[in-house]
Amino acid sequence: MKQALRKFITENFMFAMEDVQLSDSDSLVDKGLIDSTGILELVSFLEETYTIEIHDTELVQENLDSIDALSRFLQAKMNSVAKQESCS
Amino acid sequence: MCGIAGLWNLNGKAAEAHALSRMIQMIRHRGPDDCRIHTDASVGLAHARLSIIDLAGGSQPMSACDGDVWITFNGEIFNYVELREKLIGKGFRFRTSSDTEVILQNYLYKGEDCIEDFEGQWAFAIWDSGKRKLFLSRDRLGVRPLFYWYQHDTFLFASEMKALLANPLVARELDPVALDQIFTYWCAIAPRTIFKNIHELPPGHNLTISHGSAVQRRYWQLDFGEDSGVGSLKQKLAGQSEPQVCEELTHLLTDATRLRLRADVPVGTYLSGGLDSSVVTALVRKFTHAPIETFSVAFDNPEYDETPHQKTVSRFLNLERNAVSCTSQEIGKVFPEVIWHTEQPILRTAPAPLFMLARRVRERGYKVVLTGEGADEMFGGYDIFKEAKIRLFCAAQPNSRLRPRLLSRLYPWLPNLQLQSTEYLKTFFRVSNTDISSPLFSHLPRWGLTSKLKEYFTSELREQMQPAEDLTELRSLLPSDFERWQPFHKAQYLEASLLMPGYILSSQGDRMAMAHGVESRFPFLDSRVVEFAAALPVPLKMKVLNEKYILKRFAKDLIPDSVRNRHKQPYRAPEGASFLCTEPEMEYVEELLGNAQIRANCLFKPRAVENLLAKFRRGQAIGVKDNMALVGILSTQLVMTQFIKQLGGRYEASVAQVHY
Numbered sequence: 001m002k003q004a005l006r007k008f009i010t011e012n013f014m015f016a017m018e019d020v021q022l023s024d025s026d027s028l029v030d031k032g033l034i035d036s037t038g039i040l041e042l043v044s045f046l047e048e049t050y051t052i053e054i055h056d057t058e059l060v061q062e063n064l065d066s067i068d069a070l071s072r073f074l075q076a077k078m079n080s081v082a083k084q085e086s087c088s
Numbered sequence: 089m090c091g092i093a094g095l096w097n098l099n100g101k102a103a104e105a106h107a108l109s110r111m112i113q114m115i116r117h118r119g120p121d122d123c124r125i126h127t128d129a130s131v132g133l134a135h136a137r138l139s140i141i142d143l144a145g146g147s148q149p150m151s152a153c154d155g156d157v158w159i160t161f162n163g164e165i166f167n168y169v170e171l172r173e174k175l176i177g178k179g180f181r182f183r184t185s186s187d188t189e190v191i192l193q194n195y196l197y198k199g200e201d202c203i204e205d206f207e208g209q210w211a212f213a214i215w216d217s218g219k220r221k222l223f224l225s226r227d228r229l230g231v232r233p234l235f236y237w238y239q240h241d242t243f244l245f246a247s248e249m250k251a252l253l254a255n256p257l258v259a260r261e262l263d264p265v266a267l268d269q270i271f272t273y274w275c276a277i278a279p280r281t282i283f284k285n286i287h288e289l290p291p292g293h294n295l296t297i298s299h300g301s302a303v304q305r306r307y308w309q310l311d312f313g314e315d316s317g318v319g320s321l322k323q324k325l326a327g328q329s330e331p332q333v334c335e336e337l338t339h340l341l342t343d344a345t346r347l348r349l350r351a352d353v354p355v356g357t358y359l360s361g362g363l364d365s366s367v368v369t370a371l372v373r374k375f376t377h378a379p380i381e382t383f384s385v386a387f388d389n390p391e392y393d394e395t396p397h398q399k400t401v402s403r404f405l406n407l408e409r410n411a412v413s414c415t416s417q418e419i420g421k422v423f424p425e426v427i428w429h430t431e432q433p434i435l436r437t438a439p440a441p442l443f444m445l446a447r448r449v450r451e452r453g454y455k456v457v458l459t460g461e462g463a464d465e466m467f468g469g470y471d472i473f474k475e476a477k478i479r480l481f482c483a484a485q486p487n488s489r490l491r492p493r494l495l496s497r498l499y500p501w502l503p504n505l506q507l508q509s510t511e512y513l514k515t516f517f518r519v520s521n522t523d524i525s526s527p528l529f530s531h532l533p534r535w536g537l538t539s540k541l542k543e544y545f546t547s548e549l550r551e552q553m554q555p556a557e558d559l560t561e562l563r564s565l566l567p568s569d570f571e572r573w574q575p576f577h578k579a580q581y582l583e584a585s586l587l588m589p590g591y592i593l594s595s596q597g598d599r600m601a602m603a604h605g606v607e608s609r610f611p612f613l614d615s616r617v618v619e620f621a622a623a624l625p626v627p628l629k630m631k632v633l634n635e636k637y638i639l640k641r642f643a644k645d646l647i648p649d650s651v652r653n654r655h656k657q658p659y660r661a662p663e664g665a666s667f668l669c670t671e672p673e674m675e676y677v678e679e680l681l682g683n684a685q686i687r688a689n690c691l692f693k694p695r696a697v698e699n700l701l702a703k704f705r706r707g708q709a710i711g712v713k714d715n716m717a718l719v720g721i722l723s724t725q726l727v728m729t730q731f732i733k734q735l736g737g738r739y740e741a742s743v744a745q746v747h748y
Contacts, residue, residue: 011699011702011703012703012708015695015696015699015700015703016543016544016693016696016699016700016717017543018693018695018696029515029516032540035516035537035711035713036508036512036513036516036711037710037711037712037713037714038711039508039512040710041708041710041711056509057509059508059509059511059512060509060511060512061511061512061515
């Protein structure tokens with residue numbers, strides 16, 4: 001998952017930044033990779049790729065601002081989706 | 089309105105008529121009606137004429153009675169009628185009824201101070217052979233362009249840079265520092281231009297060449313300070329009621345419009361459907377019962393289109409509306425020609441529809457249009473002013489969750505922003521303490537965002553730059569008491585002294601109109617209106633978050649309420665869709681953004697450009713940054729192709745008669 005996230009971020013936000021190194025814990029905002037359009041691009045990518053729905057209240061840096069955070073958030077999201085499906 | 093050019097061989101060598109002729113031919117589009125050259129030993133003046141005032145008698149270059157003083161002039165002195173009367177009263181005799189001769193005679197009367205009497209938009213050169221002096225002047229706000237080159241005992245000047253580049257003495261080289269400035273501020277800071285060693289005479293400046301030296305002198309400065317002449321006007325206005333202020337504004341704007349209707353040819357207006365152009369059109373309507381034609385841009389894409397508002401105003405004022413339908417495809421098609429006229433890289437496609445609009449004006453037989461330019465700068469209409477106000481408001485209470493919500497109200501037409509959570513709005517508009525104390529506070533987010541495009545620059549290019557983000561060059565040009573001005577005034581000054589002459593009045597203004605021999609005139613940039621607006625109390629410009637408050641109040645009953653009260657929509661045009669994903673794709677786009685051409689110019693990273701194009705083709709490039717990058721890179725490549733590698737080629741003026 002982290003690899004897929006990294007690939008998306010590199011291809012869409014970092015393609016002109018050849019010298020920038022991004023670690024899993026780096027903040028996407030502080031690194032200047034994500035702006036107000038970028039966040040929407042990221043959210044639609046997540047919703048389409050992982051068939052999840054992200055609510056407005058979840059649009060916070062804590063969930064979306066690094067590869068680590070994203071992967072934690074996605075895991076939790078998908079677990080809760082799986083739980084809901086198994087209950088129904 | 090016209091094109092001018094000239095040269096002076098300071099080593100005494102005779103002025104070469106063929107060199108002058110080549111220079112003026114490059115800008116024949118500015119003056120298709122006539123073209124003449126005058127040489128006087130080592131000095132030569134050239135003029136391409138667009139006849140508007142005194143069609144029969146106004147030929148140029150023109151000399152004063154004694155033949156010692158000659159002028160080549162582009163523009164209009166709107167108060168020439170009154171000045172002429174005054175000069176006649178002092179014993180001066182006139183041979184023509186042109187405004188050109190008024191400049192000459194006033195120069196004979198007052199010398200270089202003559203310009204202080206002028207209400208207008210001008211760029212001219214006067215050759216005073218008795219004093220062996222060449223005197224150049226440009227209007228206060230930079231409506232009319234003027235460029236020069238001075239090396240190896242030769243001084244050259246012209247309305248457009250291509251005329252200078254056409255002189256074999258001028259080496260055609262790109263200035264990397266200017267490119268860096270354009271990718272920060274959207275324009276180079278005058279006198280710097282995108283071409284090395286070509287200088288722009290900044291607005292409000294004169295340049296005098298005599299005794300082997302060139303002296304550039306500022307004769308006027310946009311001023312919002314307390315200590316200056318504006319200070320006393322400020323005090324006067326602060327003591328007035330809103331109706332009194334409105335009355336004064338009515339008087340000034342009406343007179344500014346009246347003067348700008350002086351022409352011996354019919355005059356039209358541009359009508360965008362916004363407040364400013366509607367006000368100008370309504371004021372013109374007041375002066376005449378003759379049919380007036382208005383000219384508007386219509387887009388097939390509703391995101392940019394303002395047709396319904398244009399129709400409302402046309403119906404209300406009983407005017408004939410002329411609209412140019414503009415598609416993405418057409419923007420892509422005319423773009424190379426647009427860049428031939430902007431003569432510099434641009435980051436938006438907005439000039440292209442205006443290029444098409446001027447073409448329509450000309451086809452309809454008009455040479456002059458009045459437009460609403462300048463109102464946003466002077467009366468506080470731009471969103472950047474509002475944004476700065478909200479950012480300051482948020483910074484005062486950094487923990488407030490409600491204040492950042494105001495930011496999403498700022499740009500209701502930007503869906504991307506509407507969808508942001510408060511948390512992210514706060515993050516994106518975060519204000520640091522250093523930002524707050526910066527005199528450039530209002531513009532830091534815009535310049536910061538634009539600067540991100542520099543990621544595309546190659547390291548070879550970056551090595552030749554002094555990055556504009558350090559803002560040193562810009563800071564050195566600010567008025568001495570700038571730090572003490574109110575934040576709103578600082579923002580207004582930056583917008584009106586940098587972006588307005590460097591982009592709005594040039595790339596979007598003069599160059600697009602003059603590409604088709606159309607002169608634009610701006611009542612809001614009348615010097616009396618400008619000084620009045622500068623002195624207005626800030627709340628009359630922006631009341632809470634209601635922009636151009638006093639202008640809206642003034643416009644009551646003048647234009648329909650629905651137009652008067654609508655949220656300001658910035659003028660924009662389609663970008664990425666104009667160049668990529670078109671069917672078939674534009675050949676020149678593929679070629680100029682292809683690997684070979686990108687590598688050949690060595691300005692942008694080939695891989696990065698490739699990735700950007702791929703993102704567009706995947707349909708994922710939706711943001712401002714990607715779109716600005718595409719337009720910026722493409723227009724820079726066009727500048728390289730059309731100006732640096734080879735000058736003009738297919739655009740070179742066709743055969744036209746030059747009179748000596």
